Amino acid sequence: MVTSMLSASAITTARPASALPQINCRDVCKSYGAFEVLNKVSFSLAAGAVACIVGPSGSGKSTFLRTLNGLETISSGEIQIAGGHLPPRSRSEINNLRRKVGMVFQNFQLFPHMSVRSNLTLSPVRSLGLSRDEANARAEQLLDRVGMLSHIEKLPSQLSGGQQQRVAIARALAMQPEVLLFDEPTSALDPEMVNEVLAVMKELAGTGITMVVVTHEMGFARSVADQVSFMVQGQLIETRTPADFFDHPEDPRLGKFLSMVL
Numbered sequence: 001m002v003t004s005m006l007s008a009s010a011i012t013t014a015r016p017a018s019a020l021p022q023i024n025c026r027d028v029c030k031s032y033g034a035f036e037v038l039n040k041v042s043f044s045l046a047a048g049a050v051a052c053i054v055g056p057s058g059s060g061k062s063t064f065l066r067t068l069n070g071l072e073t074i075s076s077g078e079i080q081i082a083g084g085h086l087p088p089r090s091r092s093e094i095n096n097l098r099r100k101v102g103m104v105f106q107n108f109q110l111f112p113h114m115s116v117r118s119n120l121t122l123s124p125v126r127s128l129g130l131s132r133d134e135a136n137a138r139a140e141q142l143l144d145r146v147g148m149l150s151h152i153e154k155l156p157s158q159l160s161g162g163q164q165q166r167v168a169i170a171r172a173l174a175m176q177p178e179v180l181l182f183d184e185p186t187s188a189l190d191p192e193m194v195n196e197v198l199a200v201m202k203e204l205a206g207t208g209i210t211m212v213v214v215t216h217e218m219g220f221a222r223s224v225a226d227q228v229s230f231m232v233q234g235q236l237i238e239t240r241t242p243a244d245f246f247d248h249p250e251d252p253r254l255g256k257f258l259s260m261v262l
């Protein structure tokens with residue numbers, strides 16, 4: 001019974017019929033006092049596509065991701081994402097947008113006092129109005145998908161970093177987001193756990209969900225992304241195909257960055 005209620009849509013969201021980009025940012029600026037963290041960032045991403053953003057520490061990557069789901073207000077410019085608009089025009093617009101735009105953090109941010117199961121079922125029951133049975137079925141299917149079903153009754157502290165991050169990805173998917181933002185999802189992991197998380201992300205990339213991934217994993221960016229952008233000093237420059245980005249960087253700052261990380 002449980003499985004018959006599920007479909008691929010528990011994981012993916014159908015692409016909108018329109019050809020409009022799923023994300024469109026125009027001249028987004030963000031300042032902390034006199035300090036301009038984001039300087040006229042423009043960015044566009046098609047529904048179902050995967051973008052990677054790379055760049056030096058402190059360049060504004062996390063701030064940019066947080067503006068995309070309204071965790072951070074913007075000083076000027078505008079963002080269209082998942083059918084919503086930022087700055088939001090109403091309270092319901094921001095709530096809707098947050099439901100449709102999920103986020104995976106460097107440090108997992110699972111609820112430490114709750115089992116893996118409860119981590120996955122809490123928001124679908126509270127925010128989406130799913131019944132407990134529906135939420136459990138969805139949780140089990142997603143945990144199976146990321147190879148974590150056998151750990152469903154454990155607490156986050158009983159899991160390795162890689163396992164916690166796979167649970168965090170499943171938790172984000174349980175809200176059936178249209179867009180999933182990843183902020184350095186493998187940076188806090190021991191090296192041997194990086195690949196298990198990247199494998200889950202790679203598999204997701206083929207399912208039609210729109211992904212924006214801030215990462216230092218250049219191999220992932222090259223092999224999985226549809227477009228790669230370089231952020232430096234609050235500006236997003238050089239949004240290109242992976243081949244052009246890595247093999248023919250135009251801006252000397254990107255060339256220098258790549259020579260240090262590759």
Ligand code: ADP
Pocket residue numbers: 032037055056057058059060061062063064
């Ligand atoms: P990245 O993710 O690329 O490392 P961040 O977006 O975290 O960069 O930060 C960009 C810059 O903004 C940094 O110089 C950081 O110190 C500054 N910054 C971030 N958050 C705040 C804040 N809440 N108040 C003041 N400055 C901040």
Ligand code: MG
Pocket residue numbers: 061062063183184
């Ligand atoms: Mg960051």
